[in-house]
Amino acid sequence: MRTCPLIDLHPETADMAALVTDGMEQRPRQLPAWLLYDAQGSRLFEAICAQPEYTLTRVETALLEQRAPELAASLGKGVLVEFGAGSARKVAPLLRALQPPAYVPLDISADHLAAACAELQAEHPSVPVLGICCDYSRLQRLPDHPLLAGQRLLGFYPGSSLGNFTPAEARRLLGQFARLLGPGSRLLIGIDQPKPAARLEAAYDDAAGVSAAFARNLLVRLNRDLDGDFDPSAFEYQARWEAEHSRIAMALISRRRQRVRLAGRSWTFEPGEQLITEYSLKYTPEAFTALAAAAGWRPRCRWSDPAGDLSLHLLEQDGVVQDGRVREG
Secondary structure, eight states: OOOOOEEEOOOOOOOHHHHHHHHHTSSSEEOOGGGGOSHHHHHHHHHHHTSTTOOHHHHHHHHHHHHHHHHHHHHOSSEEEEETOTTOOSOHHHHHHHOOSOEEEEESOHHHHHHHHHHHHHHOTTSOBOEEESOTTTOSSOOOOTTTTTOOEEEEEOTTGGGGSOHHHHHHHHHHHHHHHOTTOEEEEEEEOOOOHHHHHHHTSOTTSHHHHHHHHHHHHHHHHSOOOOOGGGEEEEEEEEGGGTEEEEEEEESSOEEEEETTEEEEEOTTOEEEEEEEEOOOHHHHHHHHHHTTOEEEEEEEOTTOOEEEEEEEOOSEEETTEEEOO
8 A cells, every 4th residue: 555655844833822912902803713723613614514504615525526527637737736735625536537646735734634645545546645744825845755856736725715814815825826836837726706695694604503603612722722711602603794895704792891811911802892703705706816816827717616606716827936926937
């Protein structure tokens, strides 16, 4: 049986206390979305994806499965690099159709990455799998390895995760992908699209209350990791569509005036004050194409589900990448 190597670049641990302190001083207060994903948060997110109101995961998975031969033909030959692979559950149809010379998932969690690599290697024994544990947003270049040497690179970024970033942050991240993949590379990326406000708000505030539990679990994590004393029941959860920003704003709303201790400091919440846990931006195809172009990518193809809820965009860049910007070569 083929072994699955893992390169651990030992990504730096974020200074959680400093990030939380900065976020608590913003107005409205806002914490980094990745804080939602401790072990319990990750389990709750998996449950969110199974809720009937939350269709993004099912729609994208079905689109990948149905269009895999077309996607593979449009991507062409090359090593498939997945950014933020996590459990790497969506890549299987591409691996079957593409049969790349190697699959290289990147993720910041070494344990999750090792488990995903081992499972995928067992399921796809003909495709060499190389895991790289790293913070891909800060990585200067992919490490040297025989599986990567002299190969054209194809990027994969499903899940519409780009929506968790501000437009400026998203542009920088797309530029970072261009730098890591190099000239002539292609990127297949999933982007969720605007929908009626009622549908979006229901998707992010499901009737079973899983999304609310996911948000409140953030307070549990802060209590545990930063010696906080939040009372999760003193906050109600809200998901609201902000049409002017084309985004869903997810927040915990203080039910009363209260003072909490966190990271060695005390903070006062007024009644009705928000703590933003996450934003999720939605892009029309035109808006996303413009964003990608600003980061040096040009569109090649787009696939969408019949309802037009989500798009898979295939992008290409053929310039010389310097400092995250593409300069024509």
